Amino acid sequence: PAGHVLGSAQVVMEYRGQRAVVSGDYKRAPDPTCVPFEVVPCDLFVTEATFGLPVFRLPDPAHEIGKLLHDVRLFPERTHVVGCYALGKCQRLIALLRNAGYHDPLWLHGALLPMCRLYESLGITLGELRSATVAQKGEMRGGIVLAPPSAIADRWARRLPDPVVCLASGWMHVRQRAKARGVELPLVISDHADWDALLDTCRATGAKEIWVTHGREDALIHALGKMQIQGRALRLIGYEDEDEDLTTGAPA
Template identity: 95%
Template sequence: MPEKVREDVCSLVLRNAHAFRGFFPRSCTTGGEDWVDWLELKPEGLFCVPGAFYIDPLQPVAHAVITHGHSDHARPGHELVTGTPETLAIMRLRMGEGRAGQAQQALAYGEVISIGDVQLWLAPAGHVLGSAQVVMEYRRQRAVVSGDYKRAPDPTCVPFEVVPCDLFVTEATFGLPVFRLPDPAHEIAKLLHDVRLFPERTHVVGCYALGKCQRLIALLREGGYHDPLWLHGALLPMCNLYESFGISLGELRSATAAKKGEMRGGIVLAPPSAIADRWARRLPDPVVCLASGWMHVRQRAKARGVELPVVISDHADWDALLETCQATGAKEIWVTHGREDALIYALGKMQIRGRALRLLGYEEEDEQAEQEVSA
């Protein structure tokens, strides 16, 4: 294709991103230098030099592009915050209007803006409501920062979309071959079987407030459980926000306000710290459960006193990480937020160049869950 025609096609796609959503041709991103040198790692976090913005910065900055609302990625004190409408709403709920950015810029998925010479848009990440990959075009190169993501279906958020790119920055929370996680439907069936088996007991399931709680509710509904669900008070505000964005969760009741006998035989959802707290001891003969990808490790379940592990993760497991990295067509993969070395080794076997970013400050799923309780 002649160079002028090639550039015109690229320009057309970028100006009409909504029409091309889900179809970002590889041919629009190749032709530049192999090595992306315009993203830098600074103490504040990952920095786009030509756009002068940070992605999920660890410290307050002038301009932050936020992938999703979990507190290890969305932090207070920035001057300008760019994110999806859902992520910005989550930040306002969790931080308050004054701390969720002095100014906020909402971007719908696929909506393109120019920041200096960089063209920026957000693509679905499938992690939680509003979660996004940050897609940047500069000098005929495309870089994609995934944030946290998963490939498994989730009725509470828009599914992950593969965006072909030259550089892909991926998380690696479950970046070890041992983490080949089971089908969530199987885990829900296991939980519901236990509920039927012990109708005199109350099943209390630990899950963090943003994402896991709502997905668990939706999976329970899909699994045929339509009784009221009892929720710890810390989980209700986020569920209300999800419903304000059109995510139906069925009948939810406050466990905090309920009488002890009302919850017998039911399912109670609570923050992970509450299931081992005296709060849970007020429940009728509780069966302690915890919903997390880390429950795949038996020692973790045992150490936390979990009677029934529910192995459901909102992150990509080992196979999904490899599949996604390969599907992007990226010549270069930067790995962060988890088990970097194993994934980089596996990518090398696939003839893909890898680099460990070793960003500090992004917690693992169960550690994040503990922070959500007090937030």
Template identity: 55%
Template sequence: MRADQILHPTDAGLYCPPGDFFIDPVRPVERALITHAHGDHARSGHGSVMATRETLEIMAIRYGEDFTATRQVADGEITVGDTRVSFHPAGHILGSAQIAITPTAGPKIVVSGDYCRRANPVCAPYEPVPCDIFVTEATFGLPVFKHPDPASEMARLLKSMAEFPDRHHLIGAYALGKAQRLIMLAREAGIEGPIAIHGALQRLCDYHIEQGIDLGELIPATAKDVPAQLVIAPPSAFASAWVQRFRDPVIGFASGWMQVRARARQRGVELPLVVSDHVDWPQVTQTIRELAPSEVWITHGTEDGLMRWCELHQIPARPLRLVGYEDEPE
């Protein structure tokens, strides 16, 4: 069986005919396998959903009564139609997974979803999975993207907090994954007191705590004079009246895109923190070298840059031109 008979792109997302399922479909389908719970990969409306336990539970939190799908926890190797599938840690957010597809005949395909090679204190580390075809993102798929050690970015945050002790530091971070990781990085950097969080982060932070991830003392960022210097909020909060309760705050943002200073200036970010939950250029190319697949498929991001790198290294590659996925939520 040819690779494109096992998995190919459609308007709804990646489809596996021998298993009759879609991976991270962008519209409702009968059977969906989900890599992780970010909204651009995990949508509601499917007939049935297979994912890790954490991903299913986070989807239930986020979608509530709209999450009516039949749910199956991915545990071990599972037979789906004429394929066997297994889920492996992706290192992206809590519950994130790569999906390995092994057909009865034909090449083994690993769909990595979004993945990260740096240590992440809120989720299991990325696990290399040998395969014939590796399906990778290319969010930061250009040589310019070489993300610094997150510890050095936390040192910059602490330096700013020490330099401006009377100013709240408002840091924008995506509600699922990035916010909790930022809290843990701040704890590892030595911040022991309370950290204030926007109400939109509360339930997801509570869930991480329920899973044994110690985020330390968190307080709501609702009081007129919030008694915590560090405040974390989703990016949308910075365009609302909520931000006006803080007098002369230091505005920060945590994202891999903060390496692009023009983006930071455009958003009025005084303290850009380059903290990403995706592979950067050295990590994505390292991963391809390490796995040594016979072919690389690229799902989204800067496809042309990675295509050219594969060509120069004589690795067959193809862009899948999938739409509906954000490069990195801001």
């Protein structure tokens, strides 16, 4: 299994005593909504490198949820709207909030509800969820609203009472990105491995050769070389660099 989102997986290929593993996207931080990443010993490992720079050392997600809940207590008259993707990130945020002791109803943009119902049908407990799309404006005052990143600064968000705009993304580690998106409360929560987790994972596989894709290959390849591991960039045709800050990107 690969610890990215529910249903994600790694591909293991074996031929004449050699094993290659293609990881896809993965994270090493605990996630109550999916199985943890499993390190598979191999000769060749294909890894992502979304946050493949030493600057990306991301905080504990529980700390970021604590920031959000502190702000909710500090401004009880305002509504906190959190941008997050429908698959994986939304359900993870809900689980983190519940684990932190927040058991009030959560308000969800209509685009997020179907995937949450799917998670619940598979045994993931998310607590009381309500539709923010059909709610009266006053009902959501003081509450937490989850919505797609594209909606938090859209006309849809204007119906929320005095919203505090938040965005849950590893890219919120970069202050300029948060400022450019008009994010008042950035939450650095990612579904990708950060720099230290990438190095730890590559080392743990025991692979002598590692192909790096989807991200900042050069820095990671240089670091692998210092670990006596041969690295090379694997560039996929038509595979653009994904950015969670954009509505077209996949979750980071």
